[in-house]
Amino acid sequence: MIYARRIFTALLATVPMALTYAVTSGAAAQTSAQTSTQAATKPAHARDISIGLQAAITSMDPHYHNVGPNNSTLRHIFQPLVAPDENQKLTPALATSWRAIDDTTWEFKLRKNVRWHDGSAFTADDVAFTLKRVPNVPNSPSSFATFTKPIIDVKIVDPHTIIFKTAFPHPLLPSDLTAVAIISKAVGEKATTDDYNSGKAAIGTGPYKFVEYVANQRVVVKANYGYWGGEEPWDKVTFKMLTSPAARVAALLSGDVEMIETVPTADISQLEKNTKFALSNKVSNRVIYAHLNQHQDKAPVFLTDKAGKALEKNPLKDLRVRKALSMAINRDAIVSRVMEGRAVAASQLLADNFFGTSRKLKPAKFDPEGAKKLLAEAGYPNGFAMTIHGPNNRYINDAAIAQTIAQFYSRIGIEVKVDTMPSSVYFTRASKLEFSYMVLGWGTESGEQGSALRSLLATYDTTKGMGVTNRGRYSNPAFDKALGEALVTMDDKKRESMIQRAAEMAMEDVGLIPLHYEVSTWATTKALKYIPRTDQYTLAMNLKPAK
Amino acid sequence: MLSYTLRRLFQSGFVLLMMSFLVFVGVYAIGNPVELLINPQADDAERVRATIAMGLDKPFYAQYLAFLGTASTGDFGRSFVFNVPALSLILQKLPATIELALFAMMIAVVVGIPLGLIAGLKPDSFVGRAIMALSIIGFSLPTFWVGLVLIMFFSVHLGWLPSNGRGDTVDVLGIPVSFLTWDGLTHLFMPAFNLALFKLSLLIRLTRSGTREALLQDYVKFARAKGLSNTRVIGVHVLKNIMIPIVTVIGLEFGSVIAFAIVTETIFAWPGTGKLLIDSINQLDRPVIVAYLLVIVSLFIFINFLVDVVYSVLDPRVRLGAQSGGGH
Numbered sequence: 054m055i056y057a058r059r060i061f062t063a064l065l066a067t068v069p070m071a072l073t074y075a076v077t078s079g080a081a082a083q084t085s086a087q088t089s090t091q092a093a094t095k096p097a098h099a100r101d102i103s104i105g106l107q108a109a110i111t112s113m114d115p116h117y118h119n120v121g122p123n124n125s126t127l128r129h130i131f132q133p134l135v136a137p138d139e140n141q142k143l144t145p146a147l148a149t150s151w152r153a154i155d156d157t158t159w160e161f162k163l164r165k166n167v168r169w170h171d172g173s174a175f176t177a178d179d180v181a182f183t184l185k186r187v188p189n190v191p192n193s194p195s196s197f198a199t200f201t202k203p204i205i206d207v208k209i210v211d212p213h214t215i216i217f218k219t220a221f222p223h224p225l226l227p228s229d230l231t232a233v234a235i236i237s238k239a240v241g242e243k244a245t246t247d248d249y250n251s252g253k254a255a256i257g258t259g260p261y262k263f264v265e266y267v268a269n270q271r272v273v274v275k276a277n278y279g280y281w282g283g284e285e286p287w288d289k290v291t292f293k294m295l296t297s298p299a300a301r302v303a304a305l306l307s308g309d310v311e312m313i314e315t316v317p318t319a320d321i322s323q324l325e326k327n328t329k330f331a332l333s334n335k336v337s338n339r340v341i342y343a344h345l346n347q348h349q350d351k352a353p354v355f356l357t358d359k360a361g362k363a364l365e366k367n368p369l370k371d372l373r374v375r376k377a378l379s380m381a382i383n384r385d386a387i388v389s390r391v392m393e394g395r396a397v398a399a400s401q402l403l404a405d406n407f408f409g410t411s412r413k414l415k416p417a418k419f420d421p422e423g424a425k426k427l428l429a430e431a432g433y434p435n436g437f438a439m440t441i442h443g444p445n446n447r448y449i450n451d452a453a454i455a456q457t458i459a460q461f462y463s464r465i466g467i468e469v470k471v472d473t474m475p476s477s478v479y480f481t482r483a484s485k486l487e488f489s490y491m492v493l494g495w496g497t498e499s500g501e502q503g504s505a506l507r508s509l510l511a512t513y514d515t516t517k518g519m520g521v522t523n524r525g526r527y528s529n530p531a532f533d534k535a536l537g538e539a540l541v542t543m544d545d546k547k548r549e550s551m552i553q554r555a556a557e558m559a560m561e562d563v564g565l566i567p568l569h570y571e572v573s574t575w576a577t578t579k580a581l582k583y584i585p586r587t588d589q590y591t592l593a594m595n596l597k598p599a600k
Numbered sequence: 601m602l603s604y605t606l607r608r609l610f611q612s613g614f615v616l617l618m619m620s621f622l623v624f625v626g627v628y629a630i631g632n633p634v635e636l637l638i639n640p641q642a643d644d645a646e647r648v649r650a651t652i653a654m655g656l657d658k659p660f661y662a663q664y665l666a667f668l669g670t671a672s673t674g675d676f677g678r679s680f681v682f683n684v685p686a687l688s689l690i691l692q693k694l695p696a697t698i699e700l701a702l703f704a705m706m707i708a709v710v711v712g713i714p715l716g717l718i719a720g721l722k723p724d725s726f727v728g729r730a731i732m733a734l735s736i737i738g739f740s741l742p743t744f745w746v747g748l749v750l751i752m753f754f755s756v757h758l759g760w761l762p763s764n765g766r767g768d769t770v771d772v773l774g775i776p777v778s779f780l781t782w783d784g785l786t787h788l789f790m791p792a793f794n795l796a797l798f799k800l801s802l803l804i805r806l807t808r809s810g811t812r813e814a815l816l817q818d819y820v821k822f823a824r825a826k827g828l829s830n831t832r833v834i835g836v837h838v839l840k841n842i843m844i845p846i847v848t849v850i851g852l853e854f855g856s857v858i859a860f861a862i863v864t865e866t867i868f869a870w871p872g873t874g875k876l877l878i879d880s881i882n883q884l885d886r887p888v889i890v891a892y893l894l895v896i897v898s899l900f901i902f903i904n905f906l907v908d909v910v911y912s913v914l915d916p917r918v919r920l921g922a923q924s925g926g927g928h
Contacts, residue, residue, distance in 0.1 A: 120637075
């Protein structure tokens with residue numbers, strides 16, 4: 054045993070020697086790389102910036118995962134044909150103009166003199182290839198196929214003109230194409246998602262070029278000096294993934310990053326008072342609302358009388374009860390107290406300046422007495438018992454909102470229990486229709502109310518792609534008809550008024566209870582200013598030196 | 601020794617199998633990953649495609665058997681979220697976590713054992729009492745709070761240390777390590793200290809009680825009577841005899857530091873496996889969760905094995921495998 058001990062101690066002694074040897078040989082090989090790495094991560098130049106993001110970017114492949122954070126960051130490298138501006142209005146990007154030749158044919162004119170990051174020219178071949186590739190990304194957890202499905206035929210007229218044919222009239226085609234990043238045919242033909250992640254295939258036409266992607270940690274891009282849209286103010290942009298909100302704010306305060314997105318509401322007042330930082334905010338396209346169980350006629354889940362007995366009728370199917378539930382909520386109090394001013398009371402699914410929103414709709418007036426009267430009229434003078442469900446880690450202050458709503462309801466005589474859970478559990482159960490009152494959120498990526506109405510309020514019919522996220526199973530045939538006609542009307546003005554009529558129908562029937570629109574907040578150092586966006590994207594192209 | 605090692609290997613294999621089954625059942629019971637990853641506006645065809653792509657359309661037992669089949673060749677599947685092999689994703693991030701854990705343990709051992717010795721040698725002095733009071737504070741304060749306070753103090757107010765991330769790395773034997781660069785050290789200090797605080801307090805108290813007990817033993821009296829210097833008595837004889845419980849705790853805690861540095865990694869945005877794990881759990885990225893837990897369980901098993909071997913070196917009375925003397 055003594056020998057074993059001596060051998061063991063001898064081995065221990067050699068470890069530091071081996072380590073030193075390895076280090077010096079490794080360090081020698083790395084000294085040149087080290088100096089350049091140091092330059093890469095420490096902004097020495099004033100034109101290098103770092104931005105703190107609140108969610109992880111999961112891939113550099115622009116067609117792999119249709120999720121906000123990925124789409125936002127990949128917009129620096131790749132571009133679509135049509136791009137949304139900060140109000141989600143369509144602007145020309147890789148397409149300079151587009152028009153509908155007839156109900157099912159579109160002609161897109163492509164921008165000339167655009168070069169890929171590897172120097173080759175951008176042509177219509179790249180667009181045709183992109184549309185073929187989008188539905189064929191292996192293992193995609195959420196692909197972009199929904200946006201390219203309506204196009205059944207592609208015809209290349211010349212290198213800068215392309216014709217799309219759709220199966221049925223699809224007025225939202227240009228809006229859908231804002232989600233599809235165009236990739237190079239030469240590079241993309243044999244590229245896999247891994248090639249994009251390593252940067253080998255991350256060749257785009259955007260204002261920035263790929264430098265580095267470390268999963269769950271950071272994305273680094275550098276300026277594309279030949280960019281067709283003109284010079285960008287930044288040489289190098291580092292996106293750091295800082296998912297913990299407190300750490301994100303601390304990084305801004307300590308100077309590690311120059312801008313952060315999604316400032317926690319509790320820190321906003323402190324940052325406003327701090328003269329070293331500037332805040333910018335904008336109403337986003339996300340509405341927080343409540344879906345109500347309207348598909349069970351008897352004994353609805355989580356709804357009982359006050360003694361705990363199951364109910365004969367589902368109270369949520371009665372318009373008077375739904376109206377009462379909407380009137381009982383003091384939306385202004387939620388906006389000012391729970392959201393600390395960072396929200397706008399909602400009357401429908403999108404805020405006032407979006408396409409298809411009706412000026413006739415106003416947020417329901419807070420009227421608890423009127424709500425109690427309506428409940429009595431409907432046959433519930435003593436109310437009933439209900440459980441409210443919501444997520445606790447998905448939307449801004451989601452758990453607090455659910456609890457506040459519960460308190461409003463107890464004031465009108467409804468006994469409420471609140472059950473909030475992590476989104477990993479919540480959404481699965483909500484989609485399986487296990488709840489009766491669900492606090493949810495919806496961000497309308499198209500920037501117009503028609504698609505929101507279709508996803509949330511149309512009668513659930515997945516073969517037609519209607520009501521896919523209609524978790525309350527609200528069903529109103531008159532509304533379905535009005536919306537269906539609106540969705541295939543090609544003329545913008547006619548379509549807008551038809552969508553407004555449909556929205557009014559659904560909101561007056563209280564298909565769901567809209568609560569508020571979220572306001573997105575960005576914080577930058579005083580030397581910079583960020584042009585805020587309704588789609589909540591954080592783009593270096595919107596970040597400018599403050600004058 | 602050989603039969604002992606083989607027996608341990610066999611037991612480890614069984615533990616790994618049970619672990620993989622439990623994780624599968626657990627993640628399956630929480631929810632449906634497709635629901636979390638799919639864009640809410642996707643139509644039904646898209647949901648069906650995504651479900652098939654992730655292999656979630658098959659019944660539970662079929663999924664588990666498929667997993668066992670590929671796992672035997674070392675392929676734990678591809679992450680649902682990142683679409684890279686789960687094992688390589690974890691092995692990529694593991695050096696960062698192990699580096700953090702090693703530094704945290706080093707701080708805890710290098711600072712904790714001497715402090716504990718002092719507290720044990722002079723229990724009623726002011727210094728001794730102060731050390732014990734600090735140790736209570738050390739293990740009472742929650743990790744996330746201490747981390748945030750450290751950031752506020754050292755990064756925001758004083759501006760001495762960076763508030764997040766890992767510093768520049770240098771490749772040693774192909775593995776990137778950051779403690780060999782100054783930038784790396786400044787990034788490493790706060791998270792390592794944050795992680796070390798709890799273990800530090802634990803080691804102080806353990807060392808103190810072990811010292812107090814050892815000082816009452818006969819061999820100490822005998823050694824002093826023999827005329828040995830105080831340094832030798834304490835530094836060699838007392839220290840060696842109190843090491844067994846300390847080594848056990850260090851071994852156990854080291855494993856848990858690697859496995860559960862989640863809070864520290866999230867606060868300091870340290871790119872390690874803890875952060876990866878919590879994100880994967882929130883997104884129900886089952887291949888990564890399973891691969892991670894299997895790697896960690898293997899690590900725990902290996903560390904326990906090492907601890908047992910170290911016992912036999914420290915304490916000549918311990919015979920490996922003969923009886924449960926070494927404890928496991």
